[in-house]
Amino acid sequence: EDQVTQSPEALRLQEGESSSLNCSYTVSGLRGLFWYRQDPGKGPEFLFTLYSAGEEKEKERLKATLTKKESFLHITAPKPEDSATYLCAGKGGSEKLVFGKGTKLTVNP
Amino acid sequence: DTEVTQTPKHLVMGMTNKKSLKCEQHMGHRAMYWYKQKAKKPPELMFVYSYEKLSINESVPSRFSPECPNSSLLNLHLHALQPEDSALYLCASSRSLIGLAASEQYFGPGTRLTVT
Numbered sequence: 001e002d003q004v005t006q007s008p009e010a011l012r013l014q015e016g017e018s019s020s021l022n023c024s025y026t027v028s029g030l031r032g033l034f035w036y037r038q039d040p041g042k043g044p045e046f047l048f049t050l051y052s053a054g055e056e057k058e059k060e061r062l063k064a065t066l067t068k069k070e071s072f073l074h075i076t077a078p079k080p081e082d083s084a085t086y087l088c089a090g091k092g093g094s095e096k097l098v099f100g101k102g103t104k105l106t107v108n109p
Numbered sequence: 110d111t112e113v114t115q116t117p118k119h120l121v122m123g124m125t126n127k128k129s130l131k132c133e134q135h136m137g138h139r140a141m142y143w144y145k146q147k148a149k150k151p152p153e154l155m156f157v158y159s160y161e162k163l164s165i166n167e168s169v170p171s172r173f174s175p176e177c178p179n180s181s182l183l184n185l186h187l188h189a190l191q192p193e194d195s196a197l198y199l200c201a202s203s204r205s206l207i208g209l210a211a212s213e214q215y216f217g218p219g220t221r222l223t224v225t
Contacts, residue, residue, distance in 0.1 A: 051210055087151060
């Protein structure tokens, strides 16, 4: 069975303190690994798609990377507005996105 | 433009009511989805439409009835819901289900449903 596991469940950072979120996956025939950001009470906002090991994508303070077993979301010098829940999801041979449980990030000023 | 719109934003309904949730996208996407999300949990897939045909029904109770009138619109008809059905209902769309590389899904803002 396809599975996506995110760690840590929650992360508190000081403004400017860089860190990484982890997404471990076992998805048969991976066709895409996705990162989303979700603010409370709102729909997930698409951030990145990664397709193959070694791929990297960047957007402002965020950088996503992919290996054959894991993906990382690196946050450089975060700001309070980066506080949100970050969701990782994989898509393999089925038509379903398999979501992790998310990492709740809090950035204190 | 990567916008998916949903109406209403909030809905309170009794267990005997009939209501509908609406979703619209104008990105030319041919796959559309309904998800249910409970607090502190990831979205849970309910239905998938591909080229206006129902492709996946994740064993959802019949009190939820999806409809895809055309390639831009997706409805979710609600009838005789239970209090445990209270949740955030999310609509999403993607380019298609076809292809070696999966395309990203874009989510709407959701409808907060409360069943009393």
